[in-house]
Amino acid sequence: MKTLSIAVVGSGGAGALTTGNLLLEAAARLGCYGIQTRSVGPQIRGGEAAAMVRLSDEPIDCISDRFDIMLAMDWNNVHRFAPEILLDENSLIIGDPAEGEVPPALTRSNPQRREVAIGALAKQVRKGRANMIALGVIAEVIGLPDAAVIAVLEKQLGKKGEEALLSSLDAITAGRAAAAGIEPRRLPVNGSAGTAKWIITGNHAAGLGAIRGGIKFVAAYPITPATEVLEWISKALSRTGGTLVQAEDELASINMILGASFGGQPSLTATSGPGLSLMVESLGLAVSAEVPIVVIDVMRGGPSTGIPTIAEQSDLNIAVYGLHGDAPHLVLAPNSVTDCVATTQWSVFLAEALQTPAVVLSDQYLGQARCIIDAPQTLPLRGERLLATDAGGERYQRYAVTESGVSPMAIPGLPGCQHTADGLEHNPIGTPSSTAADHQTQLDKRQRKLTQFDFGDRWADIEGDGELAIITWGSVTGAVREALGRLRAEGGGGIRLVSIRLLTPVQPERFAGALAGVKRVLLIEQSHSAQFRHFLAAHYRLPEDIEILNRAGPLLFRAGEVYDRIKSWSGV
Amino acid sequence: MSQTAEAAAPVTLTPNDYKSNIKPIWCPGCGDYSVLLEITKALAALALRPENVAIVSGIGCSSRFPAYSNCYGFHGVHGRALPVATGLKIARPDLTVLCTGGDGDGFSIGGNHFLHACRRNVDLTYIVMDNQVYGMTKGQASPTTDPDWDHVLMPGGTGTRAFQPLVIALASGANFVARAFSGDPAMTTDIIIEAIRHPGFSFVQILSPCVTFRPDQREWRNFVRQAPVPETNDPSRAARRIMSDDGFNLGILYRGDRPPYRISRKAEFEEVTAIGKEFLV
Numbered sequence: 096m097k098t099l100s101i102a103v104v105g106s107g108g109a110g111a112l113t114t115g116n117l118l119l120e121a122a123a124r125l126g127c128y129g130i131q132t133r134s135v136g137p138q139i140r141g142g143e144a145a146a147m148v149r150l151s152d153e154p155i156d157c158i159s160d161r162f163d164i165m166l167a168m169d170w171n172n173v174h175r176f177a178p179e180i181l182l183d184e185n186s187l188i189i190g191d192p193a194e195g196e197v198p199p200a201l202t203r204s205n206p207q208r209r210e211v212a213i214g215a216l217a218k219q220v221r222k223g224r225a226n227m228i229a230l231g232v233i234a235e236v237i238g239l240p241d242a243a244v245i246a247v248l249e250k251q252l253g254k255k256g257e258e259a260l261l262s263s264l265d266a267i268t269a270g271r272a273a274a275a276g277i278e279p280r281r282l283p284v285n286g287s288a289g290t291a292k293w294i295i296t297g298n299h300a301a302g303l304g305a306i307r308g309g310i311k312f313v314a315a316y317p318i319t320p321a322t323e324v325l326e327w328i329s330k331a332l333s334r335t336g337g338t339l340v341q342a343e344d345e346l347a348s349i350n351m352i353l354g355a356s357f358g359g360q361p362s363l364t365a366t367s368g369p370g371l372s373l374m375v376e377s378l379g380l381a382v383s384a385e386v387p388i389v390v391i392d393v394m395r396g397g398p399s400t401g402i403p404t405i406a407e408q409s410d411l412n413i414a415v416y417g418l419h420g421d422a423p424h425l426v427l428a429p430n431s432v433t434d435c436v437a438t439t440q441w442s443v444f445l446a447e448a449l450q451t452p453a454v455v456l457s458d459q460y461l462g463q464a465r466c467i468i469d470a471p472q473t474l475p476l477r478g479e480r481l482l483a484t485d486a487g488g489e490r491y492q493r494y495a496v497t498e499s500g501v502s503p504m505a506i507p508g509l510p511g512c513q514h515t516a517d518g519l520e521h522n523p524i525g526t527p528s529s530t531a532a533d534h535q536t537q538l539d540k541r542q543r544k545l546t547q548f549d550f551g552d553r554w555a556d557i558e559g560d561g562e563l564a565i566i567t568w569g570s571v572t573g574a575v576r577e578a579l580g581r582l583r584a585e586g587g588g589g590i591r592l593v594s595i596r597l598l599t600p601v602q603p604e605r606f607a608g609a610l611a612g613v614k615r616v617l618l619i620e621q622s623h624s625a626q627f628r629h630f631l632a633a634h635y636r637l638p639e640d641i642e643i644l645n646r647a648g649p650l651l652f653r654a655g656e657v658y659d660r661i662k663s664w665s666g667v
Numbered sequence: 668m669s670q671t672a673e674a675a676a677p678v679t680l681t682p683n684d685y686k687s688n689i690k691p692i693w694c695p696g697c698g699d700y701s702v703l704l705e706i707t708k709a710l711a712a713l714a715l716r717p718e719n720v721a722i723v724s725g726i727g728c729s730s731r732f733p734a735y736s737n738c739y740g741f742h743g744v745h746g747r748a749l750p751v752a753t754g755l756k757i758a759r760p761d762l763t764v765l766c767t768g769g770d771g772d773g774f775s776i777g778g779n780h781f782l783h784a785c786r787r788n789v790d791l792t793y794i795v796m797d798n799q800v801y802g803m804t805k806g807q808a809s810p811t812t813d814p815d816w817d818h819v820l821m822p823g824g825t826g827t828r829a830f831q832p833l834v835i836a837l838a839s840g841a842n843f844v845a846r847a848f849s850g851d852p853a854m855t856t857d858i859i860i861e862a863i864r865h866p867g868f869s870f871v872q873i874l875s876p877c878v879t880f881r882p883d884q885r886e887w888r889n890f891v892r893q894a895p896v897p898e899t900n901d902p903s904r905a906a907r908r909i910m911s912d913d914g915f916n917l918g919i920l921y922r923g924d925r926p927p928y929r930i931s932r933k934a935e936f937e938e939v940t941a942i943g944k945e946f947l948v
Contacts, residue, residue, distance in 0.1 A: 354754030
C-alpha cells in the first residue's frame with residue numbers, strides 16, 4: 096500500500112480546513128482512497144485548526160503514523176498539534192518565513208524544512224487567500240494536476256461566481272510557481288481514476304444507512320459529535336416522506352421515537368454518551384413494550400462531559416449492561432466509515448424484525464472522519480415488522496407467546512386490535528400483571544426473539560486464519576486491518592482478525608467457530624478499563640493465553656503501533 | 668383531531684365502547700373513576716372510533732388510564748407521556764391523541780416536557796388529574812401540594828410554593844387552558860369535548876380528589892364554582908384571572924388561535940435509492 100499524508104495548519108479564518116477538503120476531493124478524482132480528520136482548538140469559532148489528509152492507493156480506515164508534508168500558514172498554537180502530526184527526518188515542513196521560527200515542538204524529529212512566502216504571495220494576487228496559495232504549493236509538490244484542482248474548485252466555488260474562482264486559480268498558480276524548487280512527494284496513484292469514488296463521513300454514512308433501512312421518523316437533540324447524523328437526516332427525510340422533530344432533551348427524543356414507532360413508523364435518534372445515559376430508562380421501556388427503535392451513539396470520551404470531540408470505545412458497558420432488569424436488546428458497532436452505512440441499515444432491519452431497541456455504537460473518529468471510499472454496497476435489508484392484520488375473531492394478544500418470540504403488532508387505526516403497549520409487566524393481552532408465571536413467560540419470549548434469530552455471517556468480520564487471533568471491534572478495526580496488511584505484505588501471515596459487529600445478543604457458537612484452532616489472542620480496544628475484554632470474558636470462551644492492547648482516548652490507535660505490538664506479541 | 672375519522676364513524680357509539688373490561692386499581696371513591704367516565708362520554712359524543720384514538724400516559728394512579736380504555740394505549744415511563752404523545756401525533760396526524768396523567772408525573776418529573784409541549788403546540792389533549800399528592804407511592808407532597816401540608820417525608824410541609832400549572836401553560840403557549848372538577852361530570856365532559864376539538868395543545872386540569880391520602884379533598888365539591896367570567900382569547904387576561912383565583916374556578920379559561928405545530932411531510936417523495944448521490948465525487 097502506498098500512502099501520502101499531508102497536514103495543513105493555520106489559525107482561525109486562515110482556511111486550513113478548506114484546503115484539506117479541496118485536497119481530498121481533488122485526490123478522489125484521481126482515484127485515490129483517503130481519510131481526512133481535523134483537529135481544532137477549543138474555541139467555538141476561530142482558533143487554530145489542522146486538516147490532516149491521508150491518501151492511499153488502497154481503501155484505508157486509519158489515520159497516519161507519520162506525515163510526509165506539514166504546511167503551516169502561521170505558527171500560532173501549532174505546537175498543540177505536535178502529538179497528532181508526527182514528523183520524522185523524511186517529513187517536510189513548509190512554512191512562511193514572515194511568520195517567524197518553526198516551533199521547537201515540531202523540529203525535534205529533525206524534519207526537512209522549506210520556506211514559501213505564503214502571506215506575501217497572497218497579497219500579490221487580487222483577492223488572493225493564503226489557503227489557496229497553500230493549495231497551489233501542495234498541488235505542485237504532490238503532483239496534483241490542474242484539471243483535478245479546477246474541477247473541485249468549480250464545484251466548491253461555483254456559487255461564489257467567476258471572480259472568486261479566478262482569484263483562487265491565480266493564487267494556486269502563484270503557489271505552484273513558488274514550490275517549483277521543492278523536491279516532490281508524489282501521490283500514491285498514477286492518475287487513472289478507476290471507478291468513481293464517494294466522499295462521506297461516518298455520521299452521514301450512518302444517516303444514509305438509516306434511510307436505506309426505512310427510517311421515517313427522527314427526534315433530535317443536538318450533541319457533539321452526533322449532530323451531523325441528525326442534520327443530514329433532516330434533509331434526507333424531507334425528500335423521502337419522513338419527519339424530524341427537535342426535542343427538548345434526550346429524554347424527550349427517545350420517547351418521541353417510541354411514540355412514532357408505536358404509530359407504525361420506523362424511528363431513530365442519534366446521540367453521544369451523556370444523551371445515551373439519559374435514554375437508558377426508555378430503552379428498557381422499548382424492550383418491555385416491544386417497540387422497535389434505533390439509537391445511534393457516536394461515542395466520545397467519558398465519563399460525564401468527558402472529551403466531547405474525541406473518540407473512545409467506553410460506552411460499551413452502558414450500551415450492553417445499562418438497562419435495569421433483564422432486558423435483552425441489540426447492540427451493534429460499525430467497524431469502518433463505509434460500514435456505518437451497512438451496520439446502521441442492518442440495525443434498522445433487526446430492530447423492526449425483532450421489535451426491540453437497537454443501539455449502534457459508532458464513535459467520533461468514524462463519525463467525523465471524511466473518507467474517500469468505493470460506493471457502499473446496496474443491501475436488501477429494509478426494516479419490516481410483523482404486523483397484525485386483524486384479530487381473527489379472537490381477543491387480540493399484543494404479546495402473544497409465539498415460537499419465535501415475535502408477536503404480530505397492531506398499529507393504531509386497525510379496528511378490533513386495540514391494546515396498551517406497556518412498560519409494566521403484562522400478560523399476552525397486554526394487561527398489567529405481576530404474577531410469576533406472566534413475568535417468566537414474557538421474559539422468556541423477549542429473550543427468545545434474540546436467541547432464535549439467525550443473524551448470519553454479518554455478526555463479525557473474520558479475516559485470515561492461523562493459531563493467533565486479534566479480536567477487536569468498532570473503529571479500532573481500521574488500524575488493526577492495516578497493521579495486519581503490512582505484516583502480510585512482508586510475508587508474515589498466520590494471524591486471524593475477528594472484528595465483532597453484533598455485540599449483543601452474543602453468538603457463542605459463531606464465536607467458537609471463529610476461534611477454532613486459535614491458541615493465543617490479542618485484544619485491542621480504546622477503553623481505559625478494558626470494557627471489551629471484560630465483555631468477552633463474561634460471554635465467550637477464550638484461550639488462556641490472552642494479551643491486551645488498550646488505551647483511553649484521545650490518542651487513537653495508529654497502524655504503526657498496532658503493527659509493532661502484533662510483531663512483538665506474535666514473533667512473526 | 669381527525670375530521671375523516673369523525674365523519675366515517677357510526678352514530679351508535681356509547682361510552683361503554685371506549686371502556687376495557689379491566690378493573691381499575693383505583694381506591695373506592697377516587698375521582699379518577701369519574702374522569703374515566705367523562706373521557707369515554709366525550710369520545711362517544713365526538714363519535715371517534717376507538718381504534719382511531721390513542722391514549723398515552725406515564726406513571727402514577729391516573730397514568731393507569733390507557734389500560735382501562737378500549738382505545739389504543741401507551742403506558743410508558745414516569746414523566747415522559749407528552750414526548751411519546753408528541754412523537755405519535757407527528758408521525759400519525761390522522762389519530763386523535765390524548766395524554767393522561769397526574770400532577771407528579773406531569774409537573775415534577777415531566778415538568779420540562781410540559782413547558783415544551785405547550786410551546787410546540789402539537790394538536791394533543793393533555794388531561795391532568797390533579798390531586799395534589801403522590802398517591803401510588805402512598806401520599807407524598809407533589810408540585811401542586813400546599814407548602815405546609817404535613818407528611819412523614821417532609822414533616823411540617825415542603826415549604827415550597829405550589830406549582831401553578833394553568834399559568835405556566837399559558838405562559839408557555841398552550842392553545843387551550845381549562846379547569847374542571849371530576850365530581851361535575853356534565854361540565855367536565857363538555858370541557859374535554861371542546862379540548863379535543865380545539866386545534867393545537869389543549870391542557871385540562873381536572874381536580875380529582877384522592878380520598879385515601881387527601882381526605883380533606885372531599886370538601887372540594889363545596890369549593891368549586893363555574894368561573895364568574897366568560898372564557899377569553901387574551902392570554903394575559905386569562906393569566907391574571909388564574910393567578911388571582913383560589914384554584915376552584917372551573918371552565919374553559921383560555922382558548923387561543925395560535926396555529927398548531929406544522930407537520931411537513933411531502934405527499935410525493937423520492938425513492939430511497941435517490942438519496943446519497945451527493946456523496947459521489
